[in-house]
Amino acid sequence: MDIITEIISPFERQRIQQQISLYKQKLKGSSARLVAVSKTKPLEAVLAAYETGQRDFGENYVQELVSKWKDGPTDIRWHFIGHLQSNKVKFIAPFIYMIHGVDSFRLLAEIDKQAAKAGRQIQVLLQLFIAQEETKFGLDEAEAVDVLSAAKAGRFPNVIIAGLMGMASNTDDSRVVKAEFDRMARLKNKWSTEYACPTVQLTELSMGMTNDLDQALAAGSTMVRIGTAIFGARNYGPQ
Numbered sequence: 449m450d451i452i453t454e455i456i457s458p459f460e461r462q463r464i465q466q467q468i469s470l471y472k473q474k475l476k477g478s479s480a481r482l483v484a485v486s487k488t489k490p491l492e493a494v495l496a497a498y499e500t501g502q503r504d505f506g507e508n509y510v511q512e513l514v515s516k517w518k519d520g521p522t523d524i525r526w527h528f529i530g531h532l533q534s535n536k537v538k539f540i541a542p543f544i545y546m547i548h549g550v551d552s553f554r555l556l557a558e559i560d561k562q563a564a565k566a567g568r569q570i571q572v573l574l575q576l577f578i579a580q581e582e583t584k585f586g587l588d589e590a591e592a593v594d595v596l597s598a599a600k601a602g603r604f605p606n607v608i609i610a611g612l613m614g615m616a617s618n619t620d621d622s623r624v625v626k627a628e629f630d631r632m633a634r635l636k637n638k639w640s641t642e643y644a645c646p647t648v649q650l651t652e653l654s655m656g657m658t659n660d661l662d663q664a665l666a667a668g669s670t671m672v673r674i675g676t677a678i679f680g681a682r683n684y685g686p687q
């Protein structure tokens with residue numbers, strides 16, 4: 449599949465634009481902004497959303513992100529939302545707006561190093577492990593505290609830790625999901641005063657996807673990451 453030249457139909461384009469306005473409407477009256485998750489979708493789909501004024505886009509795959517960044521409009525804010533390997537940080541450091549999934553001290557150290565090389569400060573979110581599933585990535589509370597303490601001591605001068613990110617359990621029990629999001633909100637509030645310094649400014653809570661949006665908004669999300677509901681189901685065929 450050629451990500452760049454794949455063309456979408458006028459119907460598809462219209463559907464994307466309708467979904468964007470629907471979600472903008474849903475977010476009115478909340479403090480959350482929409483990050484449109486365009487992973488696996490062609491640049492044409494990104495452009496359809498862009499035309500409605502959407503500027504925040506989320507991607508999970510480094511190569512795909514770099515190619516969209518090169519060919520797309522320069523005022524898009526690209527968010528890296530997936531699991532990032534340390535050896536790939538260098539490819540996105542020159543342009544990335546925010547890295548949501550920082551799940552290790554080592555990864556943050558590498559982001560700091562590559563940010564310095566690129567001559568900029570990079571905004572990151574610490575990914576907290578809040579779900580019941582073992583398969584999800586993220587820091588536990590003690591690990592997050594280690595990272596925040598190091599940051600406050602000046603260990604990562606080239607990053608700004610701007611908040612927390614988390615993925616709730618994949619369950620139909622909305623009380624479980626809400627409780628997990630509430631816990632993130634409490635930790636953010638607590639840590640935002642305890643570790644406040646120029647490189648730790650915890651204001652963002654990146655939580656909520658297509659299926660748990662309402663619980664995330666109720667818990668005070670500031671960034672919702674919506675993919676499927678905007679761009680349609682993803683096809684992970686051979687690329």
Ligand SMILES: *Cc1c(COP(=O)(O)O)cnc(C)c1O
Pocket residue numbers: 485487508529530657658659673674675676677
């Ligand atoms: C893919 C992805 C999303 C979007 O999920 P949808 O269910 O398609 O809305 C959000 N966050 C992360 C971290 C993702 O990897």
